Amino acid sequence: MASHPSMMTAIGYKSPGGPDVLAAETRPVPAPGEGEVLIRIACAGVNRPDVIQRKGLYPPPPGATDIPGLEVAGEIVGRGPGLGEAAHLALGAKVCALVPGGGYAEYVCAPAGSVLPVPDGLSMEQAAALPETFFTVWSNVFDRVGLKAGERFLVHGGTSGIGTTAIQLAKAFGAEVFTTVGSPEKAEAARNLGADHVIDYNAQDFVEEIQTITSKEGVHVILDMVGGDYVERNWAVAAVEGRICQIATLNGTSQEVNFSKLMVKRLIHTGSTLRARDAAFKAAIASQLREKVWPLIASGKLGPVMDSTFDLADAAGAHRRMESSGHIGKIVLRVPS
Known part of the structure; x- marks a missing residue:
């Protein structure tokens, strides 16, 4: 198991409201369970459901963290039991992942089936903008x-x-x-x-x-x-x-x-909605993406359209940008290394 701290910075909110309710908190680093990996987050995507959750209108699914954020890119630094030997799930692998919550933080646990390798040639900002959409x-x-x-x-x-x-x-x-x-x-x-x-x-x-x-x-x-x-x-x-x-x-x-x-x-x-679907459904979609779409991204035929990047501490600014509807493409949070 790679070494990592026991506590981390995450963005949470005490009560629903406007972008300014988002604030940095100290939380325990989560421990990966059966079939999960622990990712040290480099970047996290910002999505409309995060905004709706912050307003108190889209609660996390049962068992999911209340920390917002549905997609991340980073490095695997921990592995739970039952993972097998897939190269993209090894310690140190650079990955992006769809998560049921927890992206606005320094670390997150992701179900292995929703984890994909970062396509060749993409930055962490770009990779974090892939999974949700x-x-x-x-x-x-x-x-x-x-x-x-x-x-x-x-x-x-x-x-x-x-x-x-x-x-x-x-x-x-x-x-x-x-x-x-x-x-x-x-x-x-x-x-x-x-x-x-x-x-x-x-x-x-x-x-x-x-x-x-x-x-x-x-x-x-x-x-x-x-x-x-x-x-x-x-x-x-x-x-x-x-x-x-x-x-x-x-x-x-x-x-x-x-x-x-x-x-x-x-x-x-x-x-349909995606967030509440089970791990097996998301794993099946991930496998289709890896086979049919990831090669197109690696070859430069398509990829994420990037609007803007904000530091994790300025998640409120990222939400204001999204709610202005002026953005073209994806808004991403950068986690300081």
Whole structure:
């Protein structure tokens, strides 16, 4: 077992609230259990669920730490029992990992199945920006609703962490990519990532634009984080037998929807959350990513879009950046070595 201190700095909060409730605390370094590794964190990704948790609206799953943070990159410094001999799980291995919580800290325990090697050529900042969005997009767009080459794909919020990942992955696997964004600057960023059709929702109606572009045939797959009034608008632009996957409801829930469009078009509208899924599910996604996506990242064909990096002590600043919605790509925390 590698040596490490017994106590660490982590970012917590005494009660829910705005970004300023986030503050440094001293916590015990966790001990890896069966099938877990202990990672000394170099960088941690910041994600929308962290913000929602801080507001008191997204409690950690049972058994998970209350420290926010769902993805990290760093070095393995401890191993629990039952791990086997995989090279990327060895002491000293440089890895990134999806965790159920605990990323805003100096150390975290991660289930071995959710740990992946850092792809060749990536910095720790970039590696920490991979797990949450790549696991989410792969499990929903490819695994759950089965996007295929040649299909038309729409993702809302194209310059978010999820959006930038979805555009690149859909394009890499042969889809025609549509996205919505909120400014000309974001539109340019989305085009640079490979989006074929970019719609500024502040200047255009995405329903009208997509109907025009597709000659009213619509799109085959939609990934939506918005919810609210987008539910019926998504049904309007979906192709016959289209598939819609809901992964968040940033605009709130829909109180009333007209299900006739769902029936007439024979649509599938499904949804999921990742954090509460079991270790076996996440391990299966990790294995698909390692086989099909990690080589594309290592070859430079795709990768995380980086917005900004903050020191761990300034987690509040990172949350303010995310809540401003000005960011393009991923926001990351750097842990001082």
